[in-house]
Amino acid sequence: MRIGKIELRVVDLPLVQPFVTGFGSLTSRSAVVVRIETDLGEGWGDCGAMPTIGYSQESTETAFSFLQKNSGALLHEDLSPATMRQHFQDAAENPMACAALELAMLDAQARSQSISIANVFSQDARKTVPAGVVIGLAPIFELLQEVELRIGEGYQRLKIKIQPDHDVDVLRQIRHVAGDAIELCADANGAYGKDDFKVLQKLDEFNLSYIEQPLHEDFSVHAVLAQQLSTPLCLDESLPTIALAKRAIDVGACSVICIKAPRFGSWTETVAFMDQCHADNIPTWVGGLVETGIGRRANVALAAHPGATLCGDIGATGRFFAEDICAPLTLDGSVIAVNDQPGFGEPPTKEVLDRVTVRSEFIA
Numbered sequence: 001m002r003i004g005k006i007e008l009r010v011v012d013l014p015l016v017q018p019f020v021t022g023f024g025s026l027t028s029r030s031a032v033v034v035r036i037e038t039d040l041g042e043g044w045g046d047c048g049a050m051p052t053i054g055y056s057q058e059s060t061e062t063a064f065s066f067l068q069k070n071s072g073a074l075l076h077e078d079l080s081p082a083t084m085r086q087h088f089q090d091a092a093e094n095p096m097a098c099a100a101l102e103l104a105m106l107d108a109q110a111r112s113q114s115i116s117i118a119n120v121f122s123q124d125a126r127k128t129v130p131a132g133v134v135i136g137l138a139p140i141f142e143l144l145q146e147v148e149l150r151i152g153e154g155y156q157r158l159k160i161k162i163q164p165d166h167d168v169d170v171l172r173q174i175r176h177v178a179g180d181a182i183e184l185c186a187d188a189n190g191a192y193g194k195d196d197f198k199v200l201q202k203l204d205e206f207n208l209s210y211i212e213q214p215l216h217e218d219f220s221v222h223a224v225l226a227q228q229l230s231t232p233l234c235l236d237e238s239l240p241t242i243a244l245a246k247r248a249i250d251v252g253a254c255s256v257i258c259i260k261a262p263r264f265g266s267w268t269e270t271v272a273f274m275d276q277c278h279a280d281n282i283p284t285w286v287g288g289l290v291e292t293g294i295g296r297r298a299n300v301a302l303a304a305h306p307g308a309t310l311c312g313d314i315g316a317t318g319r320f321f322a323e324d325i326c327a328p329l330t331l332d333g334s335v336i337a338v339n340d341q342p343g344f345g346e347p348p349t350k351e352v353l354d355r356v357t358v359r360s361e362f363i364a
């Protein structure tokens, strides 16, 4: 494929309610959106980089300036989504920016071949994926209300953000309200350290599917913790590359993998990794980065891969945004339908996209 033009935008979408994690309170999501015009047609991608650094070393600003500076090298070259990466030298610092470009190329290619993104990722893609949602940090009274709301909406699995002094008692009350049939897991975003094993052991009683990123420590400390818990460990921030994800499994630092293709820097390499995890019986699930409708659709398509054996952070787009750049994704009972139209299906709504764009640039 040959790219003739690249349109970079920063969009800013207000959240319906603040999303509070250990990284802070997110009240609006600024994100980079990429549109390419190619000899095969148009393609869209969005960038997982968060508005500020914290979750990773990339931000909306660093991703935008990386793409502004470097994506011109792609113009008019004969490229595939895989060979595109050879044009980037400093890509190690900008995995999410690269993944956004790759996604746009995959979308253009899929649209031109009338294949859905889910079928690009797997010929055996599921038709629906289970719906899971993340519940941020909040006072216990609000949390319990949100737990009831989400269960009523149909979610099968709730991921509860935890941190020191917001853990054992919170999960006990949530398990009580949610009942035993709901899948629960906890995400600490690395809030605990090597002296906190005792409190983490207390979480074993709540029958969590896994504890995600409990520690800010290295693999060896996670491996020791894993030995002392009956609850499986899952890593997120500690796995910035696929190579590190493989190593984490090998050294026993975790037994479950949180898949975020933008964090790994490539959608196609992530699919190959999921094929391998599936063959090796390593459970994985697809996480989110509060993406726009483009990235959310890509996440749904990835969650349709047979290697995504656990329910992920795959929820309705209205959970974060009253208005998104794409048509909303909604729950159908307790699942979300996987798009079967070419590429992502219906592209972003031009009128909304223009209204929420705060910065744009054409590379041609």
Ligand code: OSB
Pocket: 050, 055, 134, 187, 189, 236, 287, 288, 289, 290, 291, 313, 314, 315
């Ligand atoms: O740790 O999984 C995380 C959002 C931004 C950065 C890190 C994380 C998250 C979430 C949100 O938990 C998940 C979602 O997008 O639904």
Ligand code: MG
Pocket: 187, 189, 212, 213, 236, 237, 258, 287
């Ligand atoms: Mg996480």
